[in-house]
Amino acid sequence: MNPLAASSTSDSVSATQPSLSLQTPAASRTGMSIPRVFTTPGSDPLEEITYEKRTSKIKNTDGSVVFEMENAEIPASWSQVATDIVVSKYFRKAGVPQKDSAGNLLRDQKGDVITGPERSVKQVVRRLAGCWRYWGEVHGYFATTQDAQAFEDELSYMLVRQMVAPNSPQWFNTGLNVAYGITGPAQGHYYCDPDTGEVKRSEDAYTHPQPHACFIQSVTDDMVNEGGIMDLWTREARLFKFGSGTGTNFSSLRGDGEPLSGGGKSSGLMSFLKIGDRAAGAIKSGGTTRRAAKMVCLDLDHPDIEQFINWKVNEEKKVAALVKAGYDNDFNGEAYSTVSGQNSNNSVRIAHEFFESVDKDSDWNLYWRTELRKAKAEGRAVKPCKTLKARDLWDQIGYAAWACADPGVQYDTTINDWHTCPADGRINASNPCSEYMF
Numbered sequence: 001m002n003p004l005a006a007s008s009t010s011d012s013v014s015a016t017q018p019s020l021s022l023q024t025p026a027a028s029r030t031g032m033s034i035p036r037v038f039t040t041p042g043s044d045p046l047e048e049i050t051y052e053k054r055t056s057k058i059k060n061t062d063g064s065v066v067f068e069m070e071n072a073e074i075p076a077s078w079s080q081v082a083t084d085i086v087v088s089k090y091f092r093k094a095g096v097p098q099k100d101s102a103g104n105l106l107r108d109q110k111g112d113v114i115t116g117p118e119r120s121v122k123q124v125v126r127r128l129a130g131c132w133r134y135w136g137e138v139h140g141y142f143a144t145t146q147d148a149q150a151f152e153d154e155l156s157y158m159l160v161r162q163m164v165a166p167n168s169p170q171w172f173n174t175g176l177n178v179a180y181g182i183t184g185p186a187q188g189h190y191y192c193d194p195d196t197g198e199v200k201r202s203e204d205a206y207t208h209p210q211p212h213a214c215f216i217q218s219v220t221d222d223m224v225n226e227g228g229i230m231d232l233w234t235r236e237a238r239l240f241k242f243g244s245g246t247g248t249n250f251s252s253l254r255g256d257g258e259p260l261s262g263g264g265k266s267s268g269l270m271s272f273l274k275i276g277d278r279a280a281g282a283i284k285s286g287g288t289t290r291r292a293a294k295m296v297c298l299d300l301d302h303p304d305i306e307q308f309i310n311w312k313v314n315e316e317k318k319v320a321a322l323v324k325a326g327y328d329n330d331f332n333g334e335a336y337s338t339v340s341g342q343n344s345n346n347s348v349r350i351a352h353e354f355f356e357s358v359d360k361d362s363d364w365n366l367y368w369r370t371e372l373r374k375a376k377a378e379g380r381a382v383k384p385c386k387t388l389k390a391r392d393l394w395d396q397i398g399y400a401a402w403a404c405a406d407p408g409v410q411y412d413t414t415i416n417d418w419h420t421c422p423a424d425g426r427i428n429a430s431n432p433c434s435e436y437m438f
Contacts, residue, residue: 030140030143031136031140031141031142031143031147032141032142032143032147033143033144033147034142034147034148034150034151034154035150036150036153036154037154038154038157038158039150039153039154039156039157041146041149041150044153044156045153045156045157045160046122046125046126046156046160049075049076049077049160049161050075050076050077051073051074051075051076051120051121051122052073052074052076053070053071053072053073053074054071054072054074054080054083055068055069055070055071055072056068056069056072056083056084056087056088057084058084058088060330060332061328061330061332061333062328066088067088069087069088069091069117069119071119072087072091072119072120073119073120073121073122074086074087074121075121075160075161077161077162078121078162082162086121086124086171089168089171089172090124090168090171090172091117091118091119091123091124092117092118092124092127092176092180092182093117093118094115094116094117095115095176095180095182096115096116096117096118096123096180096182097113097114097115097180098113098114098115098116121160122160123179124171125156125159125160126156126179127174127175127176127178127179127180128155128159128166128170128171128174128175129152129155129156129159130152130175130178130179131174131175131178131179132151132152132155132174133148133149133151133152133155134178135178136148136151139194166211167211167212167213167214168213168243169209169210169211169212169213169242169243169244170211170213171243172242172243173206173209173210173211173242173243174209174211176206176209177204177206177207177209182206183204183205183206183207184204184205184206185204185205186201186202186203186204186205187202187205187210187238187241187242188201188234188238189201189202189205189208189210189238190202191208205242209242210238210239210242210243210244212244213244213245213431214244214245214246214431214432214433214435214436215239215244215245215246215247215431216246216247216248216429216430216431216436216437216438217232217235217236217246217247217248218248218249218428219232219248219249219250219252219253220252221252221253221254221369221370229253229272232248232276233275233276233279236276236279236280236292236294237279237282237283240280240283240292240293240294241283244293245292245293245294245295245431245432245433246293246294246295246431246432247294247295247296247297247429247430247431247432247434248295248296248297248429249297249298249299249349249428249429250269250272250273250296250297250298251297251298251299251302251349251369251428252369253269253272253369254266254268254269254368254369254370255268255269255302255303255304255366255368255369255385256268256269256270256271256303256304256307257303258303258368258369258370258385259368259370268304268307269298269302269304269307269308270304270307270308270311273296273308273311273341274340274341276294276296276344277340277341277342277343277344278340278343280292280294280343280344281337281342281343291343292343293431293432293433294343294344294345294432295344295345295346295347295429295430295431295432295433295434296344296345296346296347297346297347297348297349297410297428297429297430298346298347298348298349298407299348299349299351299412300348300349300350300351300354300364300393301351301364301365301366301367301372302366302367302369303366303367303368303369303385303386305348305366305393306388306393306396308346308348308407309348309393309396309397309400309407310396310400311340311341311346311406312341312342312346312400312404312405312406313399313400313403313404315339315340315341315342315404316339316403316404318338318339319335319336319338319339322334322335322338322339323335344432345406345408345432345433345434346406346407346408347406347407347408347409347410347430347434348397348407348408348409348410349410349412349428349429350409350410350411350412350413351412351413352411352412352413352414353413354390354393354394357390358390358391358394360390361389361390361391362390363387363388363389363390364387364388364389364390364393365384365386365387365388366384366385366386366387366388367382367383367384367385368385371383371385397409408434410430410434412427415427415437421438424438
């Protein structure tokens with residue numbers, strides 16, 4: 001049972017919203033001292049500002065309502081845009097004990113606590129800052145209880161005044177178990193036991209939640225085994241479900257027409273990227289978190305690089321044809337949902353040698369992935385499967401970026417020259433926004 005949940009009405013919901021404080025003996029604490037900058041001991045920073053009740057309504061372009069909540073309690077200084085974001089996305093929509101205007105729990109005819117959504121920014125801030133404070137106390141981060149309270153108060157002050165903000169998965173997931181006792185079936189996550197250092201499978205979805213925004217995952221040239229193509233779609237879905245984003249370099253996958261070990265030829269990289277695109281698209285913006293955030297990277301010497309560069313360019317032409325035939329051109333409309341490639345940011349990984357080839361107007365070689373791996377293992381030169389003019393390929397990249405904003409360019413050589421932790425291995429990819437690389 002959650003140590004902060006005083007009682008429970010079911011397997012997934014706490015009957016009360018408990019006090020987020022642990023009484024740990026002062027003598028056992030050797031943690032941090034937290035000086036107060038904005039707050040005063042004994043004064044609740046969330047009660048020092050003015051709130052007002054607002055309606056948040058999100059509509060489609062055709063006027064149909066996607067989401068609506070009335071009487072949401074919002075700081076009066078917040079804009080309507082901020083209101084719509086926090087209410088439609090960050091308010092928990094189910095499992096939260098409901099209270100009347102006097103703060104008393106609402107119960108049904110059987111005496112069970114009535115649950116529903118969060119209805120106030122104060123609830124969300126208390127859930128976040130209270131949980132961070134609770135984890136800090138449990139694991140001995142604070143010197144005293146007073147330091148823990150200062151930590152919670154300072155964060156609460158800054159959050160409610162929009163001075164700071166965590167990433168989206170924190171808003172979505174952090175504190176649901178600590179504040180409300182919400183749990184759920186395990187989703188395939190792991191965590192490091194703080195006492196033993198042992199990596200363990202999570203027993204449920206929210207005791208050790210997924211609060212991280214950015215992931216980078218690898219994929220091997222294998223169809224169904226662990227670490228392979230189909231396994232990646234499962235791992236991506238796990239991250240998307242809880243509001244996180246992920247990026248992968250797909251350069252290990254065989255190109256179109258490349259020989260298979262069992263005979264026949266590969267259907268190519270693009271056939272698999274289209275599957276991943278559809279899987280990511282299944283998580284829509286109307287859900288409880290956000291649209292899937294996905295980065296697809298490809299090395300510039302991959303045999304399917306031209307198809308990859310022009311993927312979205314050609315799909316945009318299809319959209320234009322559909323719009324001309326009478327379909328809506330809204331990004332969430334049927335025209336865009338019909339074509340592929342709309343659920344990821346695409347980037348090409350470019351080595352410095354390519355830019356030298358562009359300067360010299362020389363050739364650029366593409367390589368079968370199986371042949372590349374075999375040649376590296378045997379320590380010999382690799383034979384190209386196709387040769388292009390470097391400037392022609394560079395022109396394709398430039399035109400595609402102008403036409404549809406993809407692909408982005410990742411400077412592979414420079415990125416690894418500047419790698420701060422090279423002993424951990426080279427950097428091959430980024431997260432969807434490309435600010436995170438490792």
